[in-house]
Amino acid sequence: MTNALDYKIDFRPDFSLLTINLQPGQKVHAEPSAMASMSPTLTMKAALKGGAMKSLGRMFGGESMVVNTFTASKGPGEVVFAPGHLGDTQHYRLTGGSLILQRGAFMVHGEGVEITGKWQGAKGFFSGEGLVLLKATGTGDVFFNSYGAVIEIDVTDNYVVDTGYIVAFEDTLQYQISTLPGLRGGGIKRLFFSGEGLVCQFSGQGRLWIQTRYVNPFLSWINRFRPTTKNN
Amino acid sequence: MEVTIRNAPSFANLLVNLDPGDRIVAEADAMASMSSGIEMTTRWNGGVFRAIARRIFGGESIFVNEFKSTQSGHIVITQPFPGDMACLELKGNTMFLQPGAYIASEPQVTLGLGWAGIRSFISGEGLFRMKVSGYGRVWFGAYGAIFTRQVEGEYIVDTGHLVAYEPTIGIRVGMAGGIFASFFGGEGLITRVNGQGKIYMQSRSFEGLAAWTNAHL
Amino acid sequence: MKHELLCQPASTAIRFSLEQGDELTCEVGAMIAMTKGITVETTSKSRGGSGGIMKGLKRMFSGENFFLNHFTAQQPNQSLIIGPTMLGDCTHHALSGGAMIVQGSSWVASDSGIQIDTTWQGFSSAFFSGESMFWVKCSGAGNLFLSSYGAIYSVEVDGEYTVDSGHIVAFEDTLQFRIGKAGKSLIGSFFGGEGLVCKFSGRGTLYCQTHNPPSLGKLLGPKLKPR
Numbered sequence: 001m002t003n004a005l006d007y008k009i010d011f012r013p014d015f016s017l018l019t020i021n022l023q024p025g026q027k028v029h030a031e032p033s034a035m036a037s038m039s040p041t042l043t044m045k046a047a048l049k050g051g052a053m054k055s056l057g058r059m060f061g062g063e064s065m066v067v068n069t070f071t072a073s074k075g076p077g078e079v080v081f082a083p084g085h086l087g088d089t090q091h092y093r094l095t096g097g098s099l100i101l102q103r104g105a106f107m108v109h110g111e112g113v114e115i116t117g118k119w120q121g122a123k124g125f126f127s128g129e130g131l132v133l134l135k136a137t138g139t140g141d142v143f144f145n146s147y148g149a150v151i152e153i154d155v156t157d158n159y160v161v162d163t164g165y166i167v168a169f170e171d172t173l174q175y176q177i178s179t180l181p182g183l184r185g186g187g188i189k190r191l192f193f194s195g196e197g198l199v200c201q202f203s204g205q206g207r208l209w210i211q212t213r214y215v216n217p218f219l220s221w222i223n224r225f226r227p228t229t230k231n232n
Numbered sequence: 233m234e235v236t237i238r239n240a241p242s243f244a245n246l247l248v249n250l251d252p253g254d255r256i257v258a259e260a261d262a263m264a265s266m267s268s269g270i271e272m273t274t275r276w277n278g279g280v281f282r283a284i285a286r287r288i289f290g291g292e293s294i295f296v297n298e299f300k301s302t303q304s305g306h307i308v309i310t311q312p313f314p315g316d317m318a319c320l321e322l323k324g325n326t327m328f329l330q331p332g333a334y335i336a337s338e339p340q341v342t343l344g345l346g347w348a349g350i351r352s353f354i355s356g357e358g359l360f361r362m363k364v365s366g367y368g369r370v371w372f373g374a375y376g377a378i379f380t381r382q383v384e385g386e387y388i389v390d391t392g393h394l395v396a397y398e399p400t401i402g403i404r405v406g407m408a409g410g411i412f413a414s415f416f417g418g419e420g421l422i423t424r425v426n427g428q429g430k431i432y433m434q435s436r437s438f439e440g441l442a443a444w445t446n447a448h449l
Numbered sequence: 450m451k452h453e454l455l456c457q458p459a460s461t462a463i464r465f466s467l468e469q470g471d472e473l474t475c476e477v478g479a480m481i482a483m484t485k486g487i488t489v490e491t492t493s494k495s496r497g498g499s500g501g502i503m504k505g506l507k508r509m510f511s512g513e514n515f516f517l518n519h520f521t522a523q524q525p526n527q528s529l530i531i532g533p534t535m536l537g538d539c540t541h542h543a544l545s546g547g548a549m550i551v552q553g554s555s556w557v558a559s560d561s562g563i564q565i566d567t568t569w570q571g572f573s574s575a576f577f578s579g580e581s582m583f584w585v586k587c588s589g590a591g592n593l594f595l596s597s598y599g600a601i602y603s604v605e606v607d608g609e610y611t612v613d614s615g616h617i618v619a620f621e622d623t624l625q626f627r628i629g630k631a632g633k634s635l636i637g638s639f640f641g642g643e644g645l646v647c648k649f650s651g652r653g654t655l656y657c658q659t660h661n662p663p664s665l666g667k668l669l670g671p672k673l674k675p676r
Contacts, residue, residue, distance in 0.1 A: 162480055
């Protein structure tokens with residue numbers, strides 16, 4: 001008896017859309033604001049905490065994941081999910097192992113999956129870059145997003161990735177952060193860049209998902225279009 | 233007049249091949265490039281397009297241009313954001329579009345601005361929708377990929393994802409209700425569509441993009 | 450050195466297969482991932498040519514200074530994946546002796562046969578009304594990689610062709626150009642853009658992009674938190 005979800009991902013890799021068909025009684029949990037549309041036979045239970053989208057947040061110290069729960073309570077029905085930004089959606093089936101995800105990448109998970117922000121070895125990972133990791137464990141389905149397209153890499157030995165492009169990886173991989181001087185025009189202090197090229201060296205065997213764009217240049221570019229406080 | 237939608241759904245644009253005498257109507261700043269011999273005249277669409285027409289994302293007025301050529305040539309027509317485009321072939325019927333979705337049309341298509349009614353108020357977007365009717369092709373665009381649903385009864389859409397709909401569909405925007413309010417699309421608004429007919433949606437929303445961007449700032 | 454364009458046209462990345470000794474020059478920040486046998490060096494000058502120093506030039510999109518990374522494969526069978534900073538497309542252009550004028554944010558990578566000259570001043574800055582754009586002249590013989598905001602399309606100009614100011618990616622320097630108004634009416638120049646276009650003439654290859662970054666910025670900006 002499987003809890004596998006009946007799903008479809010369309011419009012990859014740029015404007016991916018996840019459609020899940022729920023059987024009566026089935027439920028999924030999603031990042032607040034991910035829902036694009038749903039059948040009226042579904043009910044949604046909102047996250048207990050308020051202000052979910054106020055900050056992309058920092059889930060430290062064992063806080064539980066802020067999610068909305070969709071249940072097919074009045075019959076079967078569909079629910080359609082999408083992130084706010086241009087990019088891809090990837091499915092991963094957990095079967096007892098773990099998947100490490102970049103915090104902003106998580107979108108939806110099915111039953112049987114637990115997501116935490118704190119585990120042994122998570123501390124101290126990527127402090128300057130603002131990249132926070134989550135760990136998904138259990139038996140069930142997870143769906144995560146990328147900014148830009150997602151490329152799956154089968155690491156069999158060694159691989160080096162700029163930290164801004166890491167989306168998710170299986171925890172059978174070992175990883176180590178180091179700086180690769182000069183990779184990002186280092187030493188210049190700016191609003192969103194740390195200035196140093198941080199790379200992650202992966203070793204061992206396992207799958208890794210990287211994205212083809214990095215969010216920070218978009219943020220630093222859009223900054224000039226923001227309203228200024230005196231214009232309000 | 234041969235019109236091809238290229239690079240959909242990511243950076244969709246129209247490649248319009250014009251023969252002498254062909255004309256196409258498009259938004260003022262929609263031209264990316266064009267071959268020589270194409271003339272562009274700006275046409276203020278009279279009383280139907282009012283200055284208070286707002287794009288779904290901002291306050292720009294919509295001016296339309298008419299492109300025509302005395303020789304054969306082409307124009308590449310684009311939209312201000314990444315996303316999809318689709319073509320509707322009108323045969324005397326009507327469609328409602330979110331105002332920012334309109335891209336181009338054949339000259340015989342009537343473009344109008346309608347009052348969408350107080351029950352379709354989408355915060356910040358104004359109370360208008362665009363009405364296209366008559367005979368001919370209309371091209372509309374979206375932020376995201378365009379997908380459809382055939383509604384039979386009721387369906388719930390996060391406000392901001394709805395792009396176009398048949399006139400047989402009723403729209404009701406409201407709060408998702410109670411504690412749900414702040415968790416839908418960052419604004420607490422959902423659109424309940426009801427009736428029998430086709431709706432067009434986009435796989436992203438500008439509200440979603442703004443909320444995601446704001447979360448990083 | 451082989452290349453492959455992936456995930457076109459909005460999230461395009463380029464994957465290179467390098468043999469020992471192969472070199473590639475990229476904009477800083479372009480590297481996504483690579484195998485371990487590649488070394489990286491940073492400079493503000495293009496290698497193997499008389500290209501100008503790029504001090505003080507800022508890339509339009511990310512605001513970063515225009516620095517370069519030189520990648521060299523120290524071992525056989527290496528792989529390098531790069532991507533531009535903006536969402537959009539990439540294309541490859543083989544230069545064999547001529548020159549391409551490239552919009553500064555659209556240059557992504559080139560191999561050592563190409564010189565990059567940042568002193569080209571063919572367009573006055575008024576044309577682009579305040580966007581701090583710069584242009585680079587790429588010449589020599591080798592492989593050039595360009596990026597765009599939007600999908601890239603090429604036009605073989607033979608006669609005349611008109612491009613809206615924000616949609617030019619690169620063009621062969623065999624083309625002449627002049628800046629003018631798009632249409633008969635003045636209305637277009639008051640609203641929604643300057644109405645300025647670039648009319649190319651002559652014969653040569655022109656690369657255009659389907660979309661224009663400031664258009665998105667102007668629509669999204671008002672919805673964001675004030676600064």
